[in-house]
Each structure stands twice: as structure tokens, then as C-alpha cells.
Amino acid sequence: MSATERLYYRDSHLLEFDARVIGVNERDDGAIALTLDRTAFYPTGGGQPNDTGTLGEARVIDCIDAEEQGVLHLVQGPVPQIGDTVHGKIDSLRRLDHLQQHTGQHILSAAFVKLFDAGTHSFRVMEHECEIDVALEDPTDEKIQKAVDLANQTIWHNLPIAIHEVTAEEAARLPLRKDAAREGELRVIEITGVDLTPCGGTHAQATGEVGVIAVRGWERAKGLTRIQFMAGGRVVDDYRHANRTAAATATLFSAGRDDSPSLVAKLIDDNKKLARRVRELDEIACRVRAQEMLREATAKDGSGLRIVRRTLDDCDADSLKRLALALVAQDNVIALLGSRDADTARLVFARSSDASGDMNALMRKVCEMIDGRGGGKPDLAQGGGKNVEAIDETLAAAETSLSQT
Ligand SMILES: [Zn+2]
Numbered sequence: 001m002s003a004t005e006r007l008y009y010r011d012s013h014l015l016e017f018d019a020r021v022i023g024v025n026e027r028d029d030g031a032i033a034l035t036l037d038r039t040a041f042y043p044t045g046g047g048q049p050n051d052t053g054t055l056g057e058a059r060v061i062d063c064i065d066a067e068e069q070g071v072l073h074l075v076q077g078p079v080p081q082i083g084d085t086v087h088g089k090i091d092s093l094r095r096l097d098h099l100q101q102h103t104g105q106h107i108l109s110a111a112f113v114k115l116f117d118a119g120t121h122s123f124r125v126m127e128h129e130c131e132i133d134v135a136l137e138d139p140t141d142e143k144i145q146k147a148v149d150l151a152n153q154t155i156w157h158n159l160p161i162a163i164h165e166v167t168a169e170e171a172a173r174l175p176l177r178k179d180a181a182r183e184g185e186l187r188v189i190e191i192t193g194v195d196l197t198p199c200g201g202t203h204a205q206a207t208g209e210v211g212v213i214a215v216r217g218w219e220r221a222k223g224l225t226r227i228q229f230m231a232g233g234r235v236v237d238d239y240r241h242a243n244r245t246a247a248a249t250a251t252l253f254s255a256g257r258d259d260s261p262s263l264v265a266k267l268i269d270d271n272k273k274l275a276r277r278v279r280e281l282d283e284i285a286c287r288v289r290a291q292e293m294l295r296e297a298t299a300k301d302g303s304g305l306r307i308v309r310r311t312l313d314d315c316d317a318d319s320l321k322r323l324a325l326a327l328v329a330q331d332n333v334i335a336l337l338g339s340r341d342a343d344t345a346r347l348v349f350a351r352s353s354d355a356s357g358d359m360n361a362l363m364r365k366v367c368e369m370i371d372g373r374g375g376g377k378p379d380l381a382q383g384g385g386k387n388v389e390a391i392d393e394t395l396a397a398a399e400t401s402l403s404q405t
Helices: 092-116 141-156 168-173 233-252 257-296 317-328 359-370 388-403
Strands: 016-026 032-036 053-055 058-065 071-076 085-090 120-125 130-134 161-166 186-191 195-198 213-221 224-231 306-313 333-341 344-351 372-377 380-385
Touching (some): 092 130, 168 186, 224 233, 233 257, 257 306, 257 317, 306 388, 344 372, 359 380
Antiparallel strands (some): 016 085, 032 071, 053 085, 161 186, 213 224, 344 380
């Protein structure tokens, strides 16, 4: 027997009540916990979050089910004394939201059982959406949509929802959707003709109060199907948000709201073609640039080896590599290139097939000068780092190192 009579068991629409304070305790975390002889505040449990509201002048920020010790109301503000009578007031919008999500879950879970014999293993009300884990084999969008459609039919038929107090023996004879989690007296929630399940949560008086159910997504999780759904006011909020997002996207195309997916797909396709074209043009530009650089580069000794050392601005890693490859396509060339690519220092070392030198070893040797890392093959190596200021001296050090080997 609990110390607190739970008024929400009989009437989930009771939002104000008077009660006597029977316990005032400071908890280890410093919060003050009030116990009352009766309460309409729902404590967290069964996947449903607690109510909030006021007790007298104090604000109720959390409610905990302490079983036999009753319901603990964690409060902030002026604390009443033991024996005081306090007036309790539940935050009605939060209660209505929880009632819609929770009752919506009964209705959706019943639909999965009726259509696919798929039971619900767990349920959670979260900040924006709810989750159920359902034993649904081979889930598909179509199957889940079918269950949502049936659930909405149940809602719109506005079926009465009744509460029955039954003994364990009586419960054993009832076709309950799930087994009772507790012993003794049971509270069974009946949605006429649709569902019969033991539950201690707060429910609608008729299914119409839930308004509507919508599914946002689903995934396979731990051998079950995890379904993200929402009910009632949350669906309206989410629709408003989704509509605004879709309309804003469509406006960018000067198109109708629902035309966006095909227009975005076309844009992505066009972008891929453009990127391919830019790459082709960059290859041509790199070849021309490489010719200019090679004309300026003179062999320093009788070997005929030309070393091209250059720092470029705003050249990305791919373009820098293309330029290096265009340079070493000629005989007897070593390219030591660097680039300031946004906040990143990039290096590419490459050599012609007939030139000597290990570009990988060279890159590994100098990369720490730009606070970075790099490597590759003997004829081509790449590196990157954070110190863009040190690119010039790093390339100079690389050239010095080459002449010493
Ligand atoms: Zn319930």
C-alpha cells in the first residue's frame, strides 16, 4: 500500500487538487522532496515522463515513484510544513502532451498486434518524439504506414477508454495485450474493441483526444523494429516545421513545395557534371602552367635535372597534385609544391620516372615543419599541416635535403 493516494489513477483530467503534506525530506543532492497523502502529479514511469506544476507557492520540478513510500515531489521555492494543506496545480499542456503520446502508443501498439501480431517491447516519450520497439518481422514503409493508418482510424472513431481495477485472478482470464509488470490489484486500460492492457499511466477518456499519429522514421535495433512516432499537438508542430523547411527549399528554386526533391536531384546531377568539367579544364590549365614553370626552371648542374619549387595560393589538394603530375610528365623533373588551402598547408613532392630521389622519405622528413603529416610512394608523396606560414621554408629545406643526397 502506497503512502500516497494516486488521484491520476482514476482521473487523468484532474489538474487541481488539495492534499496534506505528510513528509518533507532533504535529499542527498540537496533537493527538497515533499510527500502528500494524495496527489494528481504523475511520477516518471512506464516510459512516460513526470508532471510538473505547483504545490502552494513551490514549483514542482520532478516527481519520483517511491512505491510504498509514495510519490516524491521535488520542489523549489517556499516549502510547506508537515501537516499543512497545499493546493496542487498540474501544468496542463505538458499533461495533455504526455496523455496524447502515451494513449497514442497504446493505439499504435494495438494496431501492430492486430495487423502483424507484433508486440511492443518498450516505449519512451522523448523531448521531440516517442519510440517504440516492436517485434515486427521484415519491416517496410508500407507495413508501418498500414499500422499508422489503422491507429488513426481508431482515433477518429473516438472510442471510449475505460479503466478497470481487477484482481490478479481476473486479469489472468482477460485477453491482455501484455503481461502485468506487478503483482496484486491491477489497473487495466480498455480501448473499446481495440485494446486491453495493464497500465499505470495517464490516458485519454476517448481516443479522439489523441488527435492524430504520425511516424517520422524507423530502423532495425537489437533484433526489433524501432519506430519514431508522435501524436496530437506534436504532429501539428512537426508538420508546421516540416512544411516551413520544404517551402523554404522550394522558394530557392521558385517552385512549388512538393517539387523540391526532383529539383534537388537535378541540381546534384548538374553539379557532378560541372565538377567533372572543372576537373578537365583544370588539367588543361595545369599542363599550360607546368610548361611555363619548366621554361623558367634551369638545370643547376650538368645532370639536366630541373627542380621546380613553388608555393601557390588557394590551390586544393587535387589541383596541386594535378600540377605536380603535369610537371613530372616531362623528363628529369622534381616538383616540390606547396599551397595555402584555406587554413591548411598542403605539400606535394613528385619526380619523373627517370629522376632519382625518394619523395616519400623526403615528405616524412620535412612534414613536421608545417605541423603535419604525410607520405606516399618514392615518386609521389603528399602532406598536409596546420602551419601555413612555414610552407616556403619547408620547401627550401626539402630542396636542400635533395641536393645533399
Ligand atoms: Zn498506458
